[in-house]
Amino acid sequence: MAESGRGGSPLISFIVPVYNVRAYLRQCLDSVLADSSVPLELIVVDDQSTDGSADILAEYAARDRRVTMITVDRNGGQGPARNRGLEVATGDYVWFVDSDDWLADGIVAAVAARIAHTDPDVVIVDHVRAHWDGTNERSQNRFGTAPEVFAPHEWPAVIEVLHTPWNKVVRRSLLLATGFQFRTGWYEDIPFTYRVLLAADRITLLDRVGVHYRQRRVGAATRTVGDGHFAIFTNWAEVFDNLDDTRPGAEQLRGLLFRRMLWHFLIVRGNDDRLPNELRARFFAEMTSHYHRYLPPGGYPAPGGLAGVKNRLVAGGRHRTFQALRMGFKRAQDAKATGNLALRAAKQGKRAARFSRSAALRAYYHSELRRPRDPQLALFAAYWYRGYACNPAAIYEKAKELAPGVRGVWVVRRDKVASLPAGVPYVVAGTRAYFQALARATYLVNNVNWPNYVVKRPGSTHVMTHHGTPLKVMGLDQREFPGGVQDPDFAGQMRRADRWDWSITSNAFTTQMWERAYPCRYRTLEAGYPRNDRLALATSEEVASVRAKLGIEPGQRVVLYASTHREHLPGYHPPFDPARLREAAGPDAVLLMRSHYFLDRAGAAKDPVDLPGVRDVSAYPSVEDLYLAADVLVTDYSSVMFDYAVLDRPIVIYAPDWDAYRMIRGVYFDIVAEPPGAVALTFDDLLEAFRTGAVDNDAATKARADFRRRFATLDDGHAAERVVKTIFNG
Structure with a gap:
């Protein structure tokens, strides 16, 4: 096993098992490391992740001496990973944290203060269930009724506190004295919780939220259907088989544990997200077996009402009656x-x-959905049917070459038909032919979502290509920035993303952001962006041809200015004087100005077509032509910077409203601190960058190289080939 990094004499050893959680991992680690006032160590155990989580862990271990990274030899599950972390822990207390959850602000310091005040064996913190739709559900714990410090028999209600490791901070010497080892498989938290609680003499409850317990839409064990849920019986059996009847209040605690066990069984048995139909009778039979095996001699405090009825049905093994009761409800x-x-x-x-x-x-359309799918038909679209463009166009072209059996058809608006290249088959959006193709296509390829009414047919393949590397937050991540939200129906966004079979990403960063923003069941194909193949493979002859087509003379310096759309500020235009920028760029410079496809520049101070050396190219059909023609790109927060970086030419970030933009719209990283080149926060700064040569000096060149290593390594000219071979050729 490999280990890296050590540090300190910690009060708390945090142990975080990690397996394929890159979308949530940084938030978890940052929440643990945020408080530097408490001596701690963070032991992260990579359980042979395959999604790049290990790279994130290595990054944290390299930059923070409090982080220790352990890589196990083979994937063994969360329990063995926790055991491995405990072996190397040195803190007075141990706190197991799940890698998709995160700690509340200030909780580490609050736990440290409670430890100093009460010298406990166990500190239990409260939690909220953080649902994917942005809502938080507070636990039903009533910590305020407990003594400040107690043993289990002095406050037996502690048995009802959620049985997880992550809400308990345990004295390490107590944990080692129990000899406890986590099992493999699910529900391993049950024996941990009760072994620790029943061995403790001093327990204290911290009545504040300590953990955000993430309720994932997909990927969680509690939402996974299968026979893995039978592990609940083995783990509850371990609790009862190891009870110490010599401890004070043992008889009362046994009865409460028995009631809690039945409650837990019924929770799992009643959840359609856990047990398939064919396993429910067998699961119920195991419930009955455990009932009679562990029923306390003196009975137990059975619940009343419907819960009591269910307990009696379990005792009698009356599965049919139980099922009828449930189905009636x-x-x-x-x-x-x-x-x-x-x-x-x-x-x-x-x-x-x-x-x-x-x-x-x-x-x-719905009648056509009842007809057989056309196995050769692939329907393509881009930018809400605005024409032939972006990743779908690159995939369409490569599919003609590598998958000739696939028949590609494009969807376009009626006013965009003339923009299609000659010979490209198409249907006009909203027509009968459109609905027929939409219903019968086997492949649906788009860089935005299809309309809400589109049905995901069994056997069809939906490919979401996206249309840019995200700087601004997207999907569920927008909930933290309500000022920039245009579509507050996040449930609807997730329903549309649920139709995706494949999500095409351009780099590891994009993969992580999409998986967090759109937590659905699609598969990610981290292939690079097909639309950038042309940029990666462009020759000097092609560049010269494009410049000639645009009327640009050899030797002229071309600056492309492309700003992004600001959803929170409709009609906003950054401070900009085209004539002054063209002049600063050089005596023969040409300034190409391109607006976002959501906007025109109506109301701008001056129409650039009236200025010498300035051209409005907003309507020009191919942005890739403009990239090839340009010597320098000036942009703000647009994803064009990630595409243009493939060419390894100077990029200038002009961000006059950066503070407002990141606060209101929200961003995934600081483009001013980690730019692809020079940065200008005012228009005068932008002019100065051109006048002084800062646009392409050594500092700008280094920044661009770092940016390219992070975002452009997959853009090698073969992204479309990788997509076509994976999607169409199996």
């Missing part, structure tokens, strides 16, 4: 839901009557 809920749906349908029917043509086309 579900039917009652379904009937209520059906009534609501009928009411909504009636309202929608009235609206549909006002839009009969649209309703008829949608009906036709």
Whole structure:
């Protein structure tokens, strides 16, 4: 096993097992390391991650002496990884933290203060369930009723506190004295919790949120269907098989544990996200077996009401009655839901009557969905049907070469038909032909989401290519920046992303951001961006040809200015004087100005077409042509910088509203601190960068090289080939 980094005489040893959680890992690690006032060590155990999590861990270990990285020889699961971390821990206390959760601000210092005040064996902190939709659900714990310090028999309600390792800070000597070792598999937290609690003489509850318990949309064990949930029985058996009946209050605690065990069994048995239909009867039989095996001689405090009825059904092994009771309850809920749906349908029917043509086309679409899929048909679209562009266009071209059996058809708006290259098959959005193709295509390739009404057919393959490396936050990450949110229906965003089979990413950074922003079940293909193949393979002859087509003379310096859209400031234009910038760029310079595709420049101070040496290229069909023609790119927060970096030419970040933009719109990293070249925060700074040569001096060149290593290593000219071979050729 490999280890790196050591440090200090810690009060707390944090142990974090890690396996394929790169989307959430930085937030977890940062939350642990945020407080430098408490001596701590962070032991991260990479359980043979395959998604790049290990690289993140190595980065943290290299820059923070408090971090120790351990890499195990083979994947063994969360339990063995925790055991390995405990072997090297040196702190007075141990805190196991899950790598997709994060600690609350200030909790480490609060725990340290409680330890200093009470000298406990165990500190238990409260938590919130942090749901993917941005809502937080506070626990039902009632910590305020407990003594400041107690043993389990003095406050037996501690048995009801959530049985996880991550809400407990345990004296290391106590944990070692128990000889406890985590098991492999799920539910390994059950024996840990009760072995520790029942061995402790001094427990204290810290009545404040300490952990944000992430409720993932996908990937969590609690949302995974399978027979792995039978591990619950082995782990509860370990609790009862190791009870010490000589401890004070042992009989009462045994009864409470038994009730808690039945509660836990019923939670799992009643969850459709855990057990498939064919395993539910066998699971119930195991519940009954454990009931009779561990029923305390003196009985237990059985719950009342419906919970009590369920307990009695478990005791009698009456699975059919239990199932009938459960299904009856579900039917009652379904009937209520059906009534609501009928009411909504009636309202929608009235609206549909006002839009009969649209309703008829949608009906036709649904009738076509019942016909067989066309196994050769691939439907392509880009930018909400604005034309032939971006990653889908590059994939379409490469598929013609490498997958000739695939028949590609494009979706375009009626006003964009003329922009299509000659010979490209197409359907016009909203027509009968469009709905037929949409219903019967086997492959659907787009750089944005298809409309809400699109149905994901079984056997079809949806490919989300995206249309840029994200600097600004996207998807669920936008919840923290409500001022910049244009689509607050995050549940709807996730439903659309649930249709993706593949997410194409340009680099490891983008992969991590998309997986966090869109936590769905798609597979990631980290291949580079197909649209950048042309840039990576461009020859000097092609560059000269493009410049000639644009009317640019040999030797003229070309500056491309492209700003991004600011959703929170409609109509905003950065302070900009085209004539002064062109003059600063050089006597023969040409300034090309391109607006974001969401915008025009109506209302701008001066129309650039009226200025010598300045050209408006917003309507020019190929942004790649403009990249090839340009000697320098000036941009703000647009993803064009990531594409242009492939060419290894100077880039200038002009960010006059940087502080406001990152605060309101939200960004994934500081583009001013980690830029692709020179940075200008005012227009005068921008002019000065050109006048002094800072645009391409040594500092700018080094910054560009660092930027390219981070974002452009996969853009080698073969991204489209990798996508086509994976998606269309299996």
